[in-house]
Amino acid sequence: MDNNRNIDDLSEVEYENLVKDYETTKISINDLIAKYKLDPSCKKFGFYNAFTRYIKTKLGCPNCGARLYREVFPRKTDRRVVYKCFECTHSDVPYCQCDFCRDVRAKELERHRELLEQEQAEEEKRKQEELLKQAYYRAHLIDYLKDQSNQTEFFSFYDLSLEDQIAISSICSKATLIDNTGVLISFELQPGIKENFFPQTEKFELWLEQAFKNRLISVDPHSKIDAFIFNDGSLKIDLNKVNFKIMIKELYDSENYDENLKKIRTMCFSYPETDSFVNNVKELWHEIGYQEIVYYINYRLKLINPKFEEYIPTLKIERCIRSLFKSGVSIGKIQALIHGAVSSTTSYLPNINENLPHIKNHLIFMIEKKAKELLNDHNRFKNAPRDYRICQSDISYIFFNIFLGMDSDKNPNIINETPCNDEVIRSLLQNKKTRNEDSLDEIQFI
Ligand SMILES: [Zn+2]
Ligand SMILES: [Zn+2]
Structure with a gap:
């Protein structure tokens, strides 16, 4: 028998055995050459390169189902080996040129193109809608501004x-x-x-x-x-x-x-001293007073703990405070009540950082309790002096200092101390007349 065969000369069975020995054993190349009686020159360009035939596998072709063939696994490198179908020419490489793979890629490309076109159409539609919306807004805004500038009343x-x-x-x-x-x-x-x-x-x-x-x-x-x-x-x-x-x-x-x-x-105008106007003044006094009190409660709560959320009085507390004003109690006495309610809350609940809702509930309870006491006895509390850390709101200043002429330079606590009743309001309005006359003279000089 010829001792110098090429690998191509091996029979099907011999070839398969050689591949098996090559892939699964550690028999050296020289021993393989000897074992299969091969020409030693077959390793001249690398023994692996002499394997030219594909090996039949048990795997089926994903396209036609026929058996797949593969290349020999190299010993030294982990180069990826190719699987191939000899029926339909499919192989598991990227961009396989078999009919099936070309068809799949063509369909994918088509789908991609359609998606892109669809996206472009949607984008176009969105732009059109946006333009229409802008045009509508502009027209609407112009109408609106026309309406505003046409206001002649x-x-x-x-x-x-x-x-x-x-x-x-x-x-x-x-x-x-x-x-x-x-x-x-x-x-x-x-x-x-x-x-x-x-x-x-x-x-x-x-x-x-x-x-x-x-x-x-x-x-x-x-x-x-x-x-x-x-x-x-x-x-x-x-x-x-x-x-x-x-x-x-x-x-x-x-x-x-x-x-x-x-x-x-x-506010240099002459105001009537009718019952209804006096009533208007009283209502506004109550309203500004009420707002100042709510501001004061929030101010006190924030002093206890800055984490307190904005306190909005419940309807019950609102009624309670408003009824105090209606009964003729001064702002200072209601502030004293709030001050007392806060103090007894903080002494009753010393761990002020622990339970904020609990503190709030207790405070509300104390405000209600003390409000009842004050309603029954207007002298239950002394007027709290004005707290200089709190900035007076502009409407409070215009109403009390300017309109009613309460001179807080002379008496810093006058707004807090003055009870709100018809008699007081009438005398303030009476004084206002004299003040107006003085300042009208002043205006005429300008
Ligand atoms: Zn196939
Ligand atoms: Zn293919």
Whole structure:
């Protein structure tokens, strides 16, 4: 028998045995050459490269199901071996060129193209919708601003309700007005202003909303464009960015502007002493007093623990505090009540950091309890002095100090100490007449 055979000369069975020996044993190449009587020159270009035939496997072709054939596993490297189907020419390489794989890839490409087209169409549609929306918004905004600038109905300051007068007077005293008109520079450019008009900013925003509905306040059409926001198809105004316009005719009378502004700031008008007006004053006193008390409760709670959330009185507590005002109790006595309720809460519950809701509940309980005592006996508490750490709100200042003329320079506790009743109000209004006459003289000199 020929001792110098090529691997190609081996029979099917011999070839399979050689591959088995090569792949699964450690018989050296030289011993394999000897064992299978091969020509030693067959390892000239690497023994592995002499294997040219594929080995039949037990695996089926994924395309046609015929048996797959594979290359011989190399001994030294972990090179990936190729599996091949001789029926349909499929092999497990990327970009196999068999009909089946080409077809699969073509279909995938088509699907990809369709998806891309679909995405492009959707993007196009979205852009169109956005453009339409923008056009709609612009038209809507123009209509809105036209409506605002077409507002020609102006109010006379004196005809406003006392509450609106106090609010407008506060705004005119503290906020910056543009070019001798009633147009306000946006609150954004006057930081801190909006927060001090009312004891609570939310109350000011509620007032603003109402004034807006009543057209006492309108929007200046020259406001910055980003003061207008479209949300859910409707136009919203950014309270901080818009320029508000106060619709008071006295503020658009250029000849008498300075004098009018001064009269508004000093509330220098003659008010009737009728029962109904005295009643209006009383109600506003109660309202401002009530808001100051709620502010005071929050202030005290924050002193106990800054983590306390904003306290909003329950209806029961609100009624309770308001009924104290109605019974003629002064602000100072109600503050003393709150002070007492807070003190007994903190001494009763010394671990003030532990259970905030518990503290709040106890405080509410104490406020109710002490309010009943104060209702039964107005002398149950002494007036608490004004707490200088608390900044007086603008409406409180305009109402008590300017409108009612309570001179807190002479007596710092006058607002806290004065009980709210008809007699007191009448005498304050009486004094106001004299003060007005003095300041009118003063105005005429300007
Ligand atoms: Zn196949
Ligand atoms: Zn293929």
